[in-house]
Amino acid sequence: MPELPEVETYVRELRPQLAGKRIVQGHVHWPRIIAQPESAPFLELIRGRRFDSFDRRGKYILLGLDSGESLIIHLRMTGEIRVHPATVEADKHTHLLLDLESGERLHYRDPRKFGRVWLVTDPATVLGKLGPEPLSAGFTPAGFGERLAGRSASIKALLLDQTILAGVGNIYADEALFLAKIDPRRRGGTLSPAEVAALHEAVRAVLQAGIEGRGSSLQNYAPPGGAKGVFQEQHQVFRRTDQSCYRCGAPIRRVVLAQRSTHFCPECQT
DNA sequence: ATAAGGCCCTGACCGC
DNA sequence: TGCGGTCAGGGCCTTA
Numbered sequence: 656m657p658e659l660p661e662v663e664t665y666v667r668e669l670r671p672q673l674a675g676k677r678i679v680q681g682h683v684h685w686p687r688i689i690a691q692p693e694s695a696p697f698l699e700l701i702r703g704r705r706f707d708s709f710d711r712r713g714k715y716i717l718l719g720l721d722s723g724e725s726l727i728i729h730l731r732m733t734g735e736i737r738v739h740p741a742t743v744e745a746d747k748h749t750h751l752l753l754d755l756e757s758g759e760r761l762h763y764r765d766p767r768k769f770g771r772v773w774l775v776t777d778p779a780t781v782l783g784k785l786g787p788e789p790l791s792a793g794f795t796p797a798g799f800g801e802r803l804a805g806r807s808a809s810i811k812a813l814l815l816d817q818t819i820l821a822g823v824g825n826i827y828a829d830e831a832l833f834l835a836k837i838d839p840r841r842r843g844g845t846l847s848p849a850e851v852a853a854l855h856e857a858v859r860a861v862l863q864a865g866i867e868g869r870g871s872s873l874q875n876y877a878p879p880g881g882a883k884g885v886f887q888e889q890h891q892v893f894r895r896t897d898q899s900c901y902r903c904g905a906p907i908r909r910v911v912l913a914q915r916s917t918h919f920c921p922e923c924q925t
Numbered sequence: 926a927t928a929a930g931g932c933c934c935t936g937a938c939c940g941c
Numbered sequence: 942t943g944c945g946g947t948c949a950g951g952g953c954c955t956t957a
Contacts, residue, residue: 656949656950656951658951714951714952729951729952730951731950731951731952732934732949732950732951733934733935733936748935765934766934766935766936767933767934767935767936767949767950768933768934768935769933769934769950769951769952770951771952805927806927806928807927807928808927808928808929812928812929815951815952817951817952824950824951825949825950825951913928913929914929914930914931914950915949915950915951916948916949916950927957928956928957929955929956929957930954930955930956930957931953931954931955931956932952932953932954932955933950933951933952933953934950935949936948936949937947937948937949938946938947938948938949939945939946939947939948940944940945940946941943941944941945
């Protein structure tokens, strides 16, 4: 489940694999994977274009083309991008193929078909509603507090809300709440300024540590460079139900909040 | 405006 | 071994 650290790792590893390479021709095997425009104009617009720039916003991958347009990709749960020699066959889960002038092919693969691809002139049409980047100067304790003020939803649900801040998913939300010692069931509006500040710092710390670990590799997830991420080895609570808290020894609890499994230490997080 | 639930999808896993 | 049922969950949509 790629979240901000996994997507950041993706962009960093795709850059050397794709920079300056030209798309000869694209092939769409499952049209709904292309969110915008329709797949026919999509294929026409990418033909002959070169990969120029590589960026991330929240959990979105932004591949800038030499036409000035942006190929935006969201991997959602099981999306996967690989650059293979042309001799590598597409499997049944490969929904988009881009033939490159280099003789390689970009494979977009996604067993659960949740991911989406956009080709747009202005990225803001896709990204416009996203909240601040957690690792940028635009994410401040004061601004975070304002966005949480008056909210009755659980703080866990609010951390997953991409309009409050961009890039946090289920893993890093649970880890950040543990680090900040905040019960995930707390209503967002009830956090004190000190707790908001602690959570702000914790979110930044876990995302930064996640990036340094090249993300969390759970199930089959791996970034495109081949080597798996290692941050899962540092998880304090995520998927550690009934195991001992590393800090106090109490068993980690699992509850469901906002339809998401949520893991926390009932002794440390209050 | 906010909150909550459904939906999309398929592989993995479980119990029988 | 086969099979039906359940679970996983990001973001969008609908409903209240």
